[in-house]
Amino acid sequence: MARSVADHRQAVLELLADAAAARRSEQLPLSAGLGRVLATDVAAPLSLPPFDNSQMDGYAVRSADFGAQGATLRVADPVPAGAAPRALEPGTAAPIMTGAMLPEGADAVVPIERAVPDSFPLPGAEATVILPEVAPGDFVRPIGSDITVGATALVAGTALGPAQLGLLAALGLTSVVVRSPLRVLLITTGDEVVEPGTSLTPGKIYDANGTLLEAAMVQAGLTVHRSGITVDDPGALLALLRSRAAEADLIVSTGGVSKGAYEVVRQALHAQPVEFLSVAMQPGGPQGIGRFDGVPFLGFPGNPVSCLVSFEMFLRPVLTALVGAPPARTALTARLAEPLSSPAGKHQIRRGTYLPELGTVRLEGGSGSHLVHALANSNCLVHVPVGVTDLPAGQDVEIWML
Structure with a gap:
């Protein structure tokens, strides 16, 4: 039986809880603190205002x-x-x-x-x-009517935006101690995948997943180390993981997690405490989760839309919950500009364009997990919950702004 989206998200949270709690800290100038998360409480060194x-x-x-x-x-x-x-x-x-x-x-x-x-x-x-x-x-x-000297200005775990950095500057601080970002080893697999810029021979496709996921992870505040494209050789993948795992807080792979005959990630990790399962979600149903030599591991599907949806549904919200950054996606309600259908028993995520002046959302492309052009022309994800198979135009749906 397929695992629910909520249960799999909880499993990812439990997997990463220790790694998030054990993160290091670093001191940065205020100008480099945007989007980072405070590692310690900050006490006000003076009152604001400092005089009547x-x-x-x-x-x-x-x-x-x-x-x-x-x-x-x-x-x-x-x-x-x-x-x-x-x-x-x-x-x-x-x-x-x-x-x-x-x-x-x-x-x-x-x-x-x-x-x-x-x-x-x-x-x-x-x-x-x-x-x-x-x-x-x-x-x-009055002196101290905003904050008094010695009071807690910001608590550990606060995400630093312009307002928070402005407060620290008003207090005369020039640097801030923040949590070091989680380090992710990102692995793209597939004999059919080649690097952009190389010759595209018959049967090959350019790798979108590496760039797509790296950008999403960096935007979410992670430090990403890409391994390059790994061919469908379980031994080679296992050797790569053994050589690079120690430098990572989390390993994320794309591709090779389904039930086909040549699923390299499943083959390479058969002796590791990693579970390969199906989540009741479209796209992004096949998922891998566990540990490789003690390092948390997540295996995302290989189709570009599937791997980004997997990141948005599982890794990004878990980072928000555990780390305090990135901020949660803005959830809105919008009316469908057209009807849609969804498979029974699955949480479907469609790509769409939200039109705020109309309060409607227009679907971009179909439900296929390969539609990168439709994804690039979308500004939101459209959620169709489990148990809903058909929705008419004009029906309210939940959307997440991208």
Whole structure:
């Protein structure tokens, strides 16, 4: 009986849990941290903001100078952003810019729009200003109102995007300790497969899987080592694995996992604790999972769409769950632009183009696992769950944005 998609994903998660937990860490400049995952908690070395500052362009004042009708105050020296101001004397109001440090003695800011006149006098000019009543703290950003010194700014496991890196920069940090990426040994198999750029003789095809999977894995934050194309010789594949396995946290192969007579991966790994099975999914039904000499191993099918769907359905979401990156695919609901059919008892994944202005998804190509052109012209995966065999146009379906 075929394994469900959910059960196989759980098996992949359990396979990789130890490798994910045991990853090393490295220190990188902030500029290199985008998309990486924090290895340790980060405590704030200072408060943000680091001083009381003005929320508005206006006048810094002492609220004690005001009565119910407001106050008429002498204009003091202005406070530009970035300056260390002198203490504010009683009975005065200091022109202050947004973000500028509040002078000692001041406890509120009156926006310039509420002042009479509603424009600042020229620097050095003798002037007074009429201001309405204020309360302590009005239009003031208190020290530490964002985060206080010593508080946890980010926790280990946080994926670093622009906002997180911006916070670390605001705290004055120039580097960050991140988890080292998992190292993947990627193996493409098949006598029929040749490298792009070489001569294409009868019966041969160019290898799309190596480039396709390497790009997907690098985009997901993995470090990928490609072995090149391995011919359908079990002994040669076994020798390659023995020579390269120690440098990897995970081995991924494409091809050679079905039930045919020349399935090289099955033949090479027959003595290893690797299971070759069928998952109730189309495309990508044949799967391999286990360990080679103790290193986690995943065997994906050889057709290009099948191997990418296998990555998207199993490896990518497991990385999200265990590592915190890459981010999960955005799931949406869209209406089918055309009817579709799906095999009974299988979770079908079709390629499609989501048209947000219409809220619809157009299928690209058929259900075949060789349709690379259709895949390249898609921006989403369309999910048809087990038990659904026919859907009419206009039916809502779940899609994952690519």
